[in-house]
Amino acid sequence: MLSKLTQPFRTHQWLVLLFPALFWLIVFFLIPLAAIFVYSFAERGTYGGIQWHFTLKNYGQSLDPLYLGILWRSILTGIISTGACLLIGYPFAYYLARYRPRGRNLLLLLVVVPFWTNFLIRTYAWILILRTEGVLNAILGSVFPNAPTVELLNTPIAVLIGLIYGYLPFMILPLYASLEKFDRTLIDAAKDLGANRWKAFVNVTLPLSIPGIAAGSVLVFIPTVGAFITPDLLGGGKVDYIGNVIERQFKTARDWPFGSALSFLLMGIVLAATVIYFRALQGQEET
Amino acid sequence: MLKRMLLGLILTVTFLGCGGEQNRLHVFTWANYVGDEIRTGFESEFGVRVVVDVFASNEDLLAKLKSGASGYDVIMPSDYMVAIMVKENLLSPLDLSKIPNFNNISGQFLKRDFDPENRYSIPYTWGTAGIGYDSSVVNPPPDSLSALWDKRYSGKFSMLDDQRESIGAALKLLGYSVNSTDLRALAEAKAKLIEQKPLVKQYKNEADEILGSGDVVMAHCWSGDAFRAAARRSSIKYVIPKEGATQFIDTVCIPASAPNKAAAAQFINYLLRPKINAKVTEFTKYGTCVPAAREHLPDALRNHPGIYPPEEVLNKLESLRDLGEFTRNYDRAWTEVKAK
Structure with missing residues (x-):
């Protein structure tokens, strides 16, 4: 039995095992991606269709300072959200990983519970909290009766709050997964060798949790850079992010080729940023 | 027994299917x-x-x-x-x-x-795109699109989050057609909207929500939305501005x-x-x-x-037309407004 399990698979066995994933990736990921890539070199038809004339115009237009500026704002938002999720999520995941096993599952459940409600509805809930006559101002007003109301809704700060709230679980779960496997006797060893708690954390725990940090960061960074629903709802449509510009190309502007080019530019930049980030983390891991 | 039930089920579904289509x-x-x-x-x-x-x-x-x-x-x-x-x-x-x-x-x-x-x-x-307002707050009642540039209502009103409608309102205020394909007119409208942006509380199409809840006291909105808001808050009124409106x-x-x-x-x-x-x-x-x-x-x-405006108001209405490739210029102008 055991020997059978350890035997290497033959090629056709691999194919059978990989078929569901391959099928999924090809049909729902590669083919649509290829379509967008092809669109990005086409021209917008007069009525919004696609005209099959090869052009680089869409990419040229994407590099206009107007769109690059919006792209930069989106990337910055992604970086801030990722950083904030890491700062909030790491201590929590650390605490969770060291919590007694029986209560741990309950705490983990609490991290996942928000997913039972639709993302859109949870974002709407933030509107109720942040609006002028909302929950936040009601609480602040009862504690500090004379303070002016806080106007957060329809600002970039509200967008950040919504993004950090929405993506925090994607940071906590991979962090927890890597911290939970962590062998705690390594800390004792570090202490035996004269390290204080902080030093033991920085030199032992932190480097060993880098895979979790990397996975969590990617899971938060990529969707927050391209987000368009949260900015729409919590930003009141007053701040444009690259996701909003792309969405508009596919809807009101009906300029699919330009929207496709912007999508590819965004993907390229995010991919480059991810690779650089991974390299840097790998460097950290090795030192 | 089970077989018969299954058969019955299949027959029912088949009949429903055929008859239905x-x-x-x-x-x-x-x-x-x-x-x-x-x-x-x-x-x-x-x-x-x-x-x-x-x-x-x-x-x-x-x-x-x-x-x-x-x-x-x-x-x-x-x-x-x-x-x-x-x-x-x-x-x-x-x-x-x-x-x-x-x-x-x-x-x-x-x-x-x-x-x-x-x-x-x-x-x-x-229907039309005009101004919905809370008559218990907005006084005197607005009759012109310039109310949407009035500093007294800074942070208390919304604009439609629709490039053709919002740029259209600015074009109308400046005396142009909402279907203008003149780049200079479009640039003027864009400047007008950028000037207005700090006053705008939010850009939103579903104005019935925010007018009805009192989040805003005035909204550039579609007529039906204002009337639906009025069903929730009776002081909400709707006006077609004197410059005209989109129909x-x-x-x-x-x-x-x-x-x-x-x-x-x-x-x-x-x-x-x-x-x-x-x-x-x-x-x-x-x-x-x-x-x-x-x-x-x-x-x-x-x-x-x-809902049924008098003749002289009807004559000032203008329908949006598809502008073909010129749409790209509207989208760019709108992106510039949003990027500020």
């Missing part, structure tokens, strides 16, 4: 547009089941039909979208001999440039791919009966294109100046 009408429309009363009324009179499916924007409708969605018998695109769909060969020409109630439609809505011969579309309801006409069409064109024509004819047509206005709070329907409306709606 023949006698089914699939209507693809806006949310809150075809009331239950109309649906069930048609069902019981003609013995055809009406299945209603909804879309959120004209662009969604276009995207669905272009990507090959078929099975819809009746669709309800707005004016400029009809022109696009005709050019994309998505609509089926109408046989007006099957729609005798076509004669009930006011000439004012016929032969518009989106479908000059009404070969493909039947005007259904219409939209929603139409009823039969897609080229419709499986049940006969029932579709029957349904359209039914909608154009004055008595049924009045129910449309009662439900949507938009004016309909059948003048005789007005007699069947309750007084409050029949004499509502926002």
